[in-house]
Amino acid sequence: MTEKYILSLDQGTTSSRAIIYNEHGDICSIAQKEYRQIFPQPGWVEHDPMDIWSSQIGVASEVIARFGVQPEEIAAIGITNQRETTIIWDRATGKPVYHAIVWQDHRTAGMCEQLKKNGYGELVKQKTGLEIDAYFSATKIKWILDNVRGARRRAAKGELAFGTVDTWLVWNLTHGRTHVTDVTNASRTMLFNISTMKWDEELLKLFDIPAGLLPEVVSNDKIIAKTTASVLNSEIPIAGLIGDQQAALFGQMCMDQGMAKNTYGTGCFLMMNIGNRPAMSSNRLITTIAWKLGDKVTYALEGSVFVGGAVVQWLRDELDFFEETAEVETMIKNTSDNNGVYFVPAFTGLGAPHWNQHAQGIITGITRGTKKEHIARAALESVAYQSYDVFHAMEQDIGVKIKSIRVDGGASANNFLMQFQADILQKTVQRPAILETTSLGAAYLAGLNTGYWKDIPALEKQWTLERKFNPKMDKKHVKKYLEHWHKAVLKT
Numbered sequence: 001m002t003e004k005y006i007l008s009l010d011q012g013t014t015s016s017r018a019i020i021y022n023e024h025g026d027i028c029s030i031a032q033k034e035y036r037q038i039f040p041q042p043g044w045v046e047h048d049p050m051d052i053w054s055s056q057i058g059v060a061s062e063v064i065a066r067f068g069v070q071p072e073e074i075a076a077i078g079i080t081n082q083r084e085t086t087i088i089w090d091r092a093t094g095k096p097v098y099h100a101i102v103w104q105d106h107r108t109a110g111m112c113e114q115l116k117k118n119g120y121g122e123l124v125k126q127k128t129g130l131e132i133d134a135y136f137s138a139t140k141i142k143w144i145l146d147n148v149r150g151a152r153r154r155a156a157k158g159e160l161a162f163g164t165v166d167t168w169l170v171w172n173l174t175h176g177r178t179h180v181t182d183v184t185n186a187s188r189t190m191l192f193n194i195s196t197m198k199w200d201e202e203l204l205k206l207f208d209i210p211a212g213l214l215p216e217v218v219s220n221d222k223i224i225a226k227t228t229a230s231v232l233n234s235e236i237p238i239a240g241l242i243g244d245q246q247a248a249l250f251g252q253m254c255m256d257q258g259m260a261k262n263t264y265g266t267g268c269f270l271m272m273n274i275g276n277r278p279a280m281s282s283n284r285l286i287t288t289i290a291w292k293l294g295d296k297v298t299y300a301l302e303g304s305v306f307v308g309g310a311v312v313q314w315l316r317d318e319l320d321f322f323e324e325t326a327e328v329e330t331m332i333k334n335t336s337d338n339n340g341v342y343f344v345p346a347f348t349g350l351g352a353p354h355w356n357q358h359a360q361g362i363i364t365g366i367t368r369g370t371k372k373e374h375i376a377r378a379a380l381e382s383v384a385y386q387s388y389d390v391f392h393a394m395e396q397d398i399g400v401k402i403k404s405i406r407v408d409g410g411a412s413a414n415n416f417l418m419q420f421q422a423d424i425l426q427k428t429v430q431r432p433a434i435l436e437t438t439s440l441g442a443a444y445l446a447g448l449n450t451g452y453w454k455d456i457p458a459l460e461k462q463w464t465l466e467r468k469f470n471p472k473m474d475k476k477h478v479k480k481y482l483e484h485w486h487k488a489v490l491k492t
Helices: 049-067 109-117 121-128 137-147 151-156 165-173 201-207 244-251 310-317 327-331 372-398 415-425 437-449 456-460 475-491
Strands: 005-011 015-021 027-034 074-081 087-090 160-163 180-182 216-218 237-243 260-264 268-275 286-293 296-305 342-344 362-364 404-408 428-432 465-469
Touching (some): 005 165, 005 437, 015 049, 015 437, 027 049, 049 165, 074 165, 074 244, 074 437, 087 137, 087 151, 087 165, 137 201, 151 160, 160 165, 165 237, 180 237, 244 260, 244 437, 260 372, 260 437, 296 372, 327 372, 362 475, 404 415, 415 428, 415 465, 415 475
Parallel strands (some): 074 237, 180 216
Antiparallel strands (some): 015 027, 260 268, 342 362, 428 465
């Protein structure tokens, strides 16, 4: 009998990836393609939806060809995606009416401030678990409807469709037959009630968004559709759909209440499983849906750091510090400390627990003795400091000290950063053998939903520790570093 595999599509903010997994959860083949980032004006971030689609289907075809399997040997497809990014397209032609407005985009910050001034913050928080912020999809949808000629009229007539990136990919994989999202992506729109598990009529009215624009919402244990044969030369079940950070939590097998992970990607996303009740944060963290399997909803607390690994990309692309991001670790290896330099990379405002949409980046402590190595080190350290602020807020919310955290994402391969993170947190940092836990989580769901894998306990046995980082820094030094960091944050 021919061996079968799972294909995971991981559509991220800066690149699209496709990864083939075998039954042991091992990576068999991987393909990746970066695509264009569009910055029309300060604070605006866009993607061409056709770039998202073409790059994603391109790497899917490439990884199948590179591994040398036939499409019919793919048992199922799992999809995970950058969340909140907003696309609206014509149902008849499949053509977008405007560029995708990316989660990092802050053009609607003023709209959000006005909603908060008008007293809607608590209403939105109780229904969605979210802060009113330009980060989420609702105000992005409203902006497109209000600013693209004819869009609102056409939306009211049912001619247009809205989707986050998962919805856009499924629509194209099925040639427009399927307009769906899953509960995790829906919970990031600021339109979905995480208690009733439905699109909320009061919120749709608040943001002036017609219900006919929205996709059907499905749970995470469904076979959603099959690809049309003309797309990948085979009708393959699309059997896993989940937002990227929830996928990483699932891929890290954080199945028990209190287990937490931090994903170090473009941003950093610290997420903790809080069980089956949507407890609201007292420290400005987000309450979100982790997944829904059967009738059981699992919730999570999440803190989002808008600029994580992207700060190293900025040093590479805008300041020409090095040619490859991995070189940052070599650059700083001879520095004993940051020489008093602190870097707050608030390029798109500050996320949790500050939620300041108007904050801007700052580098403090520069003297004649400052070298670019110190700035590079301060940039890396900023990732750990921002994660500390979220983690500290999370511990305050649950009232329990957490002993360890599981890490993943590209920047988690940086040994300096992981050791510094362990030192600043004064916690053990656990790095698994497979860092691609986002795509792995989507693959796991697709495999579970098609019987490729038996059950979750079988998958928990596949999680393997690659390296453990224990705190080594003296607590006095930790306290000093954090004091200087928080002074720098106040200056933003």
